[in-house]
Amino acid sequence: MMKKIRLIDTTLRDGMHAVSHQFSTEDVSAVVKALDDAGVDTIEVSHGDGLGGSSFQYGFSKATEEAYLKAAAGAMTNAKLCVLLLPGIGTHKELEMAANAGAKVVRVATHVTEADIGEQHIKIAKSLGMEAIGFLMMSHMVDVDKIVEQAKLFESYGADAVYVTDSAGAMIPTQITERIAAVKKAVSIPVGHHAHDNMGLAIGNSIAAIQAGADIVDGTCRGAGAGAGNAMTEVLVGVLDKMGYATGIDLYKIMDAADDIVMPRLHRPPMITKESLSIGYAGVYGSFLLHALRAADKFNVDARDILIEMGRRKTVGGQEDMIIDVAYELANRK
Amino acid sequence: MMKKIRLIDTTLRDGMHAVSHQFSTEDVSAVVKALDDAGVDTIEVSHGDGLGGSSFQYGFSKATEEAYLKAAAGAMTNAKLCVLLLPGIGTHKELEMAANAGAKVVRVATHVTEADIGEQHIKIAKSLGMEAIGFLMMSHMVDVDKIVEQAKLFESYGADAVYVTDSAGAMIPTQITERIAAVKKAVSIPVGHHAHDNMGLAIGNSIAAIQAGADIVDGTCRGAGAGAGNAMTEVLVGVLDKMGYATGIDLYKIMDAADDIVMPRLHRPPMITKESLSIGYAGVYGSFLLHALRAADKFNVDARDILIEMGRRKTVGGQEDMIIDVAYELANRK
16 A cells, blocks of 8 residues: 655745735635645645734744634645744634634644744643644754664654654754664654755655655645755655655645635746755755845855855854854954 | 666756757767766767657757767767657657767667657667667656566667656665666676656666666766756765766766856756656656646646646656546545
8 A cells, every 4th residue: 555645735834935925815815725635634824934923023924824724724624724833923812713723723833943942832832632743944054863862852742743844954864864863763643844945855865765764744835945946846745756655745736725726926036046055055044044144245155155154153043243253253253 | 896887867868848949050069078078988969859840849959960960979989879759759860960970879768668669769770870879768657567568678679778767756775676677687698777856866776776787877966957956966076086986087077067167057957846856756758747737727636746746647748638537536535
């Protein structure tokens, strides 16, 4: 029998980045309806930075999270509604709101070394009757043992699944293979992979993850997402079908959803540019880019040198202030 | 020591498809200059369908092949100028012209079962003092033994290298691995891989090829090329660098060449759409697409069903007339 791969579509969450969080509730309804009709199992709808992300710091959404979720819930017949929550940006209040609005699944996302800050939210989600998934971001930054340790933490909190997330699109297939295989061996819950395309490997890495035992992969229609975008849902469906895996998704319907429903709603198609490639090559947060471009201009250095140095120093989201220091040092070295 | 991977950039040959063969000689000069300056070893310049392709059937080029080649040769200092030749479309006359215009390398491209029609051109190329590379197209259509047999034929004719070419972007990494490994074992000349991105696997497959022993891979700047485009040269350089392979190409310079020199010259960026994905999924020639769309319209069937049926019947370029038969049969089945 063909192994069933669960595909979580995050066009309406990670894809929010591609439209600066400006999908309307009508957009959400239309996209959810098309995905649900194509047979997508789980559909994620949230601000790009998760529940509570709509803010001056992360960019305001066009509608309230509650309006988005109600629009989504009202448009689906079979799919499960999913939300993303980064502890600190989102709180238990947003999680309760989401559950009341119809969300059945939450992904609790933490930096790959900080699963412990997700414990409370996993437990709240379970008490609300939701499926709770641990989501380890920037997992290229640590070695395999560390990822295994953090995945086991999520399992110990009661998570129903755990993800190895390549937030910066920084890994090559062999790195995915060893990480997924090690986590799969260490936990007894399903294991997922979330890929970005900064180095053109979103599909290649997703396949490597599945071949290494992953049970869940993420995609977005037309690859809409942060940076160079995500693995394309419609391509994953076609490739997995060719490889003999079942997704439960109709290939023609998901192609039509991507090209006819999602694509016209994107400001611009996601592409690999020198900027997004540099993010993947350097292995840093996408949000560093604008800061690096400004600092490069001010100190007359190459923004790519700044990003690569930030990657070498293993900086993480929140350390944007170091970009100025790095630019200053690079300028002095010249 | 790091293994050196030879990267052949075919922006000005496969990428010609992305601009309907309308690059000007000035475009060719500018792109060659940027590629040469970045350290690209071999630069292919020809009509998208190879020497002699400029015609009513394949589309007319903006300039003559000779003008393109002279512009290219005049703009390079270190790189080798390469041309593509499909026996039948191009003849010994075009090959002699190309050699006189400065071409040092020719890729003789045949269907994966027809290396024998390339024998004469490999030998002519050698007598002209050129490097001659055999290029086995649509290599997803046959099993590994057949590819090995055909690769050995090219080697026996005196070819300096041989390619496993995934013309339709139809293969997954494991298929590439077994094909490249088998050919590598069977011949003593270098082995290359040419990927297309119809299923989002151009980079993933190129990496798989290299890990299986390939010595040469192809790329185009910004992925400009037929169908969903090719492996992106600048991404290959970044990924191979991260993996510890040497390409001799400067990453920043090739990124700049792609984004600042090539991208502004493309009519539209190459993308994976339902059409190009269907080509890869079905494993058929890209040129079938327009015929299939017309037949679908006439017989009120889905063009994708036609393409998939054409793939099942293992049709090859030149069998476009079967598309009407297939459409008629599909309409009658309804």
